[in-house]
Amino acid sequence: MKAERIESILATHPFFEGLAAEHLAVVADCATSVRFAAGEKIFHEGEEAQSFYLIRHGRVAIDTHAPQRGGLTVQTIGEGEILGWSWMTPPYRWRFDARAVDLVRAIALDGRCLREKCEADHDLGYELLKRLTLVIVRRLEATRLQLLDIYGHQV
Amino acid sequence: MAIRSEATGSLSDPMTPRIFVVERFRRELHDTFTLELTPGPGMAPIVYRPGQFNMLYAMGVGEAPISISGDPAQTGQLIHTIRSVGAVTEALGRLRSGDALGLRGPYGRPWPVEAAAGNDVLIIAGGIGLAPLRPAIYCLLAERHRYGRVALLYGARSPREILYRRQLERWRARFDIEVEVTVDRAAPEWRGSVGVVTTLLPRVQFDPDHTTVMICGPEVMMRHVARDLIQRGVAEEQIHLSMERNMKCAIGFCGHCQYGPKFICRDGPVFDFHSIGGLFGVREI
Numbered sequence: 001m002k003a004e005r006i007e008s009i010l011a012t013h014p015f016f017e018g019l020a021a022e023h024l025a026v027v028a029d030c031a032t033s034v035r036f037a038a039g040e041k042i043f044h045e046g047e048e049a050q051s052f053y054l055i056r057h058g059r060v061a062i063d064t065h066a067p068q069r070g071g072l073t074v075q076t077i078g079e080g081e082i083l084g085w086s087w088m089t090p091p092y093r094w095r096f097d098a099r100a101v102d103l104v105r106a107i108a109l110d111g112r113c114l115r116e117k118c119e120a121d122h123d124l125g126y127e128l129l130k131r132l133t134l135v136i137v138r139r140l141e142a143t144r145l146q147l148l149d150i151y152g153h154q155v
Numbered sequence: 156m157a158i159r160s161e162a163t164g165s166l167s168d169p170m171t172p173r174i175f176v177v178e179r180f181r182r183e184l185h186d187t188f189t190l191e192l193t194p195g196p197g198m199a200p201i202v203y204r205p206g207q208f209n210m211l212y213a214m215g216v217g218e219a220p221i222s223i224s225g226d227p228a229q230t231g232q233l234i235h236t237i238r239s240v241g242a243v244t245e246a247l248g249r250l251r252s253g254d255a256l257g258l259r260g261p262y263g264r265p266w267p268v269e270a271a272a273g274n275d276v277l278i279i280a281g282g283i284g285l286a287p288l289r290p291a292i293y294c295l296l297a298e299r300h301r302y303g304r305v306a307l308l309y310g311a312r313s314p315r316e317i318l319y320r321r322q323l324e325r326w327r328a329r330f331d332i333e334v335e336v337t338v339d340r341a342a343p344e345w346r347g348s349v350g351v352v353t354t355l356l357p358r359v360q361f362d363p364d365h366t367t368v369m370i371c372g373p374e375v376m377m378r379h380v381a382r383d384l385i386q387r388g389v390a391e392e393q394i395h396l397s398m399e400r401n402m403k404c405a406i407g408f409c410g411h412c413q414y415g416p417k418f419i420c421r422d423g424p425v426f427d428f429h430s431i432g433g434l435f436g437v438r439e440i
Contacts, residue, residue, distance in 0.1 A: 014357075063343055071343040075350050078358060101346055141379070145351040146339050150373040151282035151312035 006031045009107060013054045014080045015131060023124045030113035036100035042083070043094045049086035051108040055079055058104035063097040074146075075139070076101065085132055087111025169406050172212045172257025173198050175233065177250045183236060184316055187283060188248050189224070192233040195255060200231040204265035205290030206369075206397060206425045210405045211235065212257030213246035220402040220420070221247075222287035223261060228297060233258075236286035236318070262405045264425045266291040267395055271367035274393075275303040277359065279380050281310045281352050281372025285318045287397050287424075288371050292326070299331050306333040306359045310352030310372070313338050314345050333359060353379050356387070363388030369425075371397040378435050381428045391429035398423050398431070415440050 007028040010016045016024060034053070036042055042053070042060060053060075060083050062075045074096070077083050083106070086094050092111065118125030174195030181189040194200050201209075208222045219241070225234030239245045250256060268291050276295055280288050295305055307326065311317045317336060327334040335355045337348035348355070352372070366389055370377045377396045384394055400412035400419040407421030415434045417423065434440060 059348070061343065061349065073341045073343055073345060073349045075354075076337075076348045078348070080357065099343070142351045142354055145353065145375070145379060148375060149312070149339070150376055151310070151316065151339065 006033065006107065009033075009056065010054070013056070013107070015054055015082050015135075019127065023121075023127060026117050026121065026124060027109065027114070030110045030117065031107050032110075034106050034108045036104040036106070038100055038102045040100045040104075042098040042100060042104070045094055045097050047094050049084060049092045049094050050111050052082060052084035052087050052111060052114075053106040053108055055081050055083060056105045056107065059101040060104055061099045061101050063099055075142075082132075082135055085136060087114070088132065169259065170404070172210070172218075172259045174255050175258045177252055177254045177256065178232070180251050183318055186240075187236060187238045187318065189234060189236045190247065190250065190256075191225075192235065192256070192258070193231065201233055201258075201261055202230060203227055203233075203261035203290075205268055205294050206266035206287060207261035207263045208287075208402075208405075208424060209233075209235070209258050209260030209262070210402075211237075211243075211247060212259070213243050213250070214256065216246040217243045218257075218259075218403075219243040219247070220262075220405060222397070222424075224286035224289045226293040227290050228293065236283070236289075238283045259405060262420060264423055266369050266397075266425055267367060268294045271295075272298075272301040273303070273365070275361040275366040276305045277361060277366060277368045277384075278305075278307045279309075279352060279368065279370045279372070280307070281376045282312065282316070283318060284370075284372035284376075284397070285309055288369060289319065289322075291369055292332075296326075296329075296332065303365065304333070304359075304361055305331065306335070306361070308352055308355040308359065309334070309336045310355070310376070311336070311338050313340050314347070335359065351379075352376060353383050356380070356383050366393060368394045369397075370394065374398075374435075381432065385428075391432055392427050394428040395425055396428060396431070397425050413440075 007024055010024055010028055057079055060077045061073045063071055063073050065071050175192040176195050177190055178193045179191040183189055203223050205227055208220050210218045211221050212218045221235045221237055224236040237244050237247055239248045278288050323334055326332050337350050337355055341349050368384055370380050381394050398419050400414055402420045403409045403411040405420045407418045412419035
């Protein structure tokens with residue numbers, strides 16, 4: 001896919017909404033278009049976290065497993081959302097598995113490339129960090145609600 | 156003196172139950188069931204509005220407030236979906252076709268289905284909270300042309316605990332209502348969404364300036380959903396919640412369901428967030 005096309009896709013994805021054009025161009029240098037078939041593993045727990053993904057189509061399950069309980073899906077991520085932030089902080093290893101529930105189309109952003117760009121341009125780094133922090137905060141809030149098990153014991 | 160008002164129903168003695176007969180018992184989930192009721196001999200059918208509730212009396216055990224979960228247009232048929240959580244609801248769960256129970260109602264302030272005409276409508280339910288919203292959904296779909304976008308967002312604990320599953324599938328098969336379902340936990344075989352119901356909100360489109368929201372579920376869920384909606388620009392007056400407290404008389408006399416300056420039975424159970432949002436943060440009530 002051409003760089004200009006990727007740049008325009010990035011510009012319309014909610015995660016990058018409103019990002020300055022010069023920053024979008026820098027981010028686009030680290031981006032490639034990817035596709036995963038239904039059921040395909042996107043990454044495994046423990047592997048090096050090389051990328052993060054802007055989901056454009058389809059749904060991704062974040063899985064883990066527990067002894068005697070088998071596989072567990074802890075969250076699904078859909079169109080317009082992002083997948084993965086382990087690329088951002090050491091030791092750059094995935095903490096969960098990710099699996100395409102159905103056909104998934106996404107933009108993959110190379111984590112190492114992005115880290116280098118962010119080190120070189122702290123304005124870009126701060127902007128990305130703010131956006132990622134918002135995602136992390138919202139998922140933390142959602143996880144806390146999940147932990148309350150609100151439907152099991154109406155509260 | 157006959158008491159006639161929305162809050163008290165239309166009984167000459169509002170504390171005297173009428174006899175209704177169980178037409179059908181249906182198991183919905185492991186702890187949840189539906190009773191289809193018809194008026195006992197000589198009893199008139201009940202006319203109700205979506206969001207209202209009845210006091211159901213299990214003979215010799217006691218009363219419990221239960222939302223009506225059927226189609227208000229189907230007069231003569233009264234449907235209640237009930238979760239077994241105590242002595243009364245467990246007794247109601249032992250009733251079968253032909254058994255009798257006592258009933259007072261309908262009571263309470265309904266969902267603003269009429270006032271929502273011309274707006275987009277979001278229905279947001281969690282767990283058994285889908286039951287009190289189902290009459291509103293029936294009304295919206297019966298006059299679908301009067302509303303903008305209509306979306307139903309539903310959260311359940313797990314795939315096994317999705318209420319009205321077949322009906323959700325039927326609604327989803329329509330082209331005029333968006334239905335999104337999520338569960339809090341699931342095995343990898345589940346092909347739907349996993350996450351709390353608030354995670355569904357960014358997936359639906361609506362015009363915040365012209366949207367009516369109706370929410371029913373655990374209070375903590377409603378609080379978080381309302382906060383997210385306000386952040387998206389929906390006015391507090393357009394966010395409507397169905398509250399639950401320990402209702403006894405159902406007509407605003409006994410005070411058991413007092414919620415700050417409000418009585419849930421008389422002033423609710425449906426409130427707009429503007430009128431009660433401030434009470435959510437008060438832990439003592």
